[in-house]
Amino acid sequence: MRQKVLFLCTANSARSQMAEALLRQLAGDQFEVFSAGNMPEEIDPRTLATLQSFGIDSGGLVAKSVAELAGQHFDFVITLCSKAHRECRHWPGSGVVMAWDFPDPKQRPEPNAFARTLQEISERIRLFVLVNSKQVQPLPPPAALTFYKALADETRLLSLLLIERAGELCVCELVEALASPQPKVSRHLAQLRRVGLLLDRREGQWVHYRLHPALPGWMAGIIHSTREHSGELLALPLQRLRDSANPPGSRVQGATQ
Missing domain, CATH: 3.40.50.2300 (Response regulator)
Structure with a gap:
């Protein structure tokens, strides 16, 4: 029931x-x-x-x-x-x-x-x-060391900052923004998902990522603060997103994994 x-x-x-x-x-x-x-x-x-x-x-x-x-x-x-x-x-x-x-x-x-x-x-x-939900159990939050290791890679850091800014992005948007091959981007997203930083959902053939809603407040706060103070770092990826055929928030974009 x-x-x-x-x-x-x-x-x-x-x-x-x-x-x-x-x-x-x-x-x-x-x-x-x-x-x-x-x-x-x-x-x-x-x-x-x-x-x-x-x-x-x-x-x-x-x-x-x-x-x-x-x-x-x-x-x-x-x-x-x-x-x-x-x-x-x-x-x-x-x-x-x-x-x-x-x-x-x-x-x-x-x-x-x-x-x-x-x-x-x-x-x-x-x-x-x-x-x-009785069917889905939330992952435990990542340990502090795991969290900071995740931020130490440029692809993972930029992905987290762009997702935090947009609320949700699909693989193809991140491929466009980072100008990186889809397998590489997907590999890093999968790693962020495994440690509990990201949550994914499938909409038809598309896979979308957002920050895990159970992420501890201090971790979410660090990601948000880093994004707010990284205008120069994000300028080029954001410009690529604006120039792409599928801007952030579009519901027709996506990438299969």
């Missing part, structure tokens, strides 16, 4: 809709997924456009009021903003209540706010699936 998960935010127009669509796509065979809002509005068109641009099925998404789901039991009630958590933390009949607080993409200043929010929620969703 699938466990029931309810995502809540105030308007049910962006964050909770993203979470519903993501969990359905990633683990719809394990979880029955719903979303609702305390004061529901129409789904923001940018939410649907962003989901579609990342190849995530947005069919069936409808803004709903919390009141419409009253009386139902949920194994997990997950709030995505502090206001929703304050108002719904005593959801009747709920099992585990979790508070995830993500900035409202409608109020974020960056031009790619909706895409960034989707990536952030995706990382948390993937960790949720890993922790709560």
